[in-house]
Amino acid sequence: MTLTSFGPANRIKRSAETHPLTWRLRDDGEAVWLDEYQAKNGYAAARKAFADMAQDDIVQTVKDSGLKGRGGAGFPTGVKWGLMPKDESINIRYLLCNADEMEPNTWKDRMLMEQLPHLLIEGMLISARALKTYRGYIFLRGEYTTAAKHLNRAVEEAKAAGLLGKNILGSGFDFELFVHTGAGRYICGEETALINSLEGRRANPRSKPPFPAAVGVWGKPTCVNNVETLCNVPAIIADGVDWYKSLAREGSEDMGTKLMGFSGKVKNPGLWELPFGVTGRELFEDYAGGMRDGYKLKCWQPGGAGTGFLLPEHLDAQMYAGGIAKVGTRMGTGLAMAVDDSVNMVSLLRNMEEFFARESCGFCTPCRDGLPWSVKLLRAIENGEGQAGDIETLLGLVGFLGPGKTFCAHAPGAVEPLGSAIKYFRPEFEAGIAPTRAVVPPLAKPIVAGA
Structure with missing residues (x-):
């Protein structure tokens, strides 16, 4: 797995101004632990949210930013947060991180959890503060053993630093966070199936309404967000709505940046943080390097196995939900797959x-x-x-x-x-339909014995 710089041929380096998700990544691919994360302005957004912002102001800021879910559905995050009950008497609420990344051809959340575990924790901490949730769970795909190890270590580091647990940052706010590894079912990517599985039930989706914001984990109000979605929250709080919106390309209706990638027989398969609105051609040619020698692009999927195939002439579509919809399919997870001309x-x-x-x-x-x-x-x-x-x-x-x-x-x-x-x-x-077999017509009259 690789993650290259923002610009083609590594001409532009990652920075906090252009790469809110990935600028803290180490060149050697090792995890960024607490001391290094804080040296790179980590948890500054959480301190701002706790010290200077009312809980409803955090929700409104995220809503105004235009942040949408990064798991594939693209539902507005601030709108989802706004569905949580306002009744202060409801003192048990939950925040769930959907980290059950089982969409074929998709591995973006894995990179964030393995290399920037504290970014996810900070995003969940700010979100918990906004939503008044006292407990959170990271529902993790069971096969992601390295991510589980790194997340558990980061949780312990945050606890020791007073960033999780009781009376966080002297605010009187309590938030516990747990890593829960799933048993390995794709359907757990659906938020209510995830909730059933977390409760120890069969991972079937639930009927909606009621929605999880009203009746979620163990019958309590619950908000479920994707890993990449939550990792966007600290930068939005730290640097503001206008800056976040300015990251997207002109013409894009989706705001901010997105982890995008290309797999298949391309020269440089990988994962990159790019502004919404780049074209599929830029992603394919400038970042993935086009097809390997001897192969020709036959078709491609823009965002995981559950999205429709597109042809090479569709590469000029802009990579955002509405841009991909114009050519007949969905943005999905934003990690594309190239199908070469040797594939049936x-x-x-x-x-x-x-x-x-x-x-x-x-x-x-x-x-x-x-x-x-x-x-x-x-x-x-x-x-x-x-x-x-x-x-x-x-x-x-x-x-x-x-x-x-x-x-x-x-x-x-x-x-x-x-x-x-x-x-x-x-x-x-x-070509796979067998030739029609000759059918013997029935006799005109039945043969009668002795006739």
């Missing part, structure tokens, strides 16, 4: 749908039965045993499992790449 799309989709079918919680029928059905059809087509009508059936499944047709967004995300692959590469699917 049927095989790729069969592999993807196998993952999504396996990770379905099984709660609702369209997802539970529809995704395995798509795998069965794709496997037959892949083996040259598809039947006439199979492609139409797959497209029917894309519609039946689309937005609003299932209990949560798992199935719509699973079939979005399938629909786009058939749209752009239908001949590859048609």
Whole structure:
């Protein structure tokens, strides 16, 4: 995993003015622990929030900044915070960090937790102050063992420094923070499935409403935010709304910067902090270096396996939610994947749908039965045993499992790449349909014994 500088060819160095998420990173890739983090202005934003800002002012500042969720859904963070109850008599509230990063082709949160664990803790501390939550949990993907180790060490460092626990910074505010490792289910990326899992229940999504802000963990008001989302909070508090908004490129409706990346057979696969509004072409050519010698770009996904495929001519789209929507799909997590010209799309989709079918919680029928059905059809087509009508059936499944047709967004995300692959590469699917077998017509009259 690499994280290079803001500008092409390393001409522009990371700085606090342009890289709120990554300017503190060490060149050797080692974690930034408490002493170094504080030497790099760490926890200054938390001290400002505790000393100089009312709790509602913190919420309003985040709302005014235009910060949106960085986990893929893109819901406005300040609006979500505003849903938490105002009733001061409710003294048990929770803040959950969604660190169950299981989206294929996505690894941005892992980098933040492994190398800048205190940035996440500071973001959660400020958020807890704003939301009046007394306890927080980092729900971490179980396979992220290094992140778990680093986060637990950072939590202990923060406790010893009086930045977590009782009477933080002499404010009278208490906040405990725990790292909870999950058992490894993709569905836990959905916030209510995450809550069920944290409670020790099966990881099924919950019916909404009520929303977690009203009835969340153990029935109490709860706010769930993504790792990268929470890591944006300290810079917003420290440097203000106008500065944060100025980071995005002209034309972008999303504010600030975003961790973006490219995987696949590109020359320089990696992860970079870039302003919203850069084009896919800049990301692909200037940062990822284009395709490796001998390979040609066939198509690409802009933000994880649950986003639709785009063609090379779509690279000029701006990388923000509305910009990617203009070319027919979603921004997702912002970590793109290049598909080279040696890849058969049927095989790729069969592999993807196998993952999504396996990770379905099984709660609702369209997802539970529809995704395995798509795998069965794709496997037959892949083996040259598809039947006439199979492609139409797959497209029917894309519609039946689309937005609003299932209990949560798992199935719509699973079939979005399938629909786009058939749209752009239908001949590859048609090539797997077996020739129609000759059918022997029935006899005109039944043969009667003895006739």
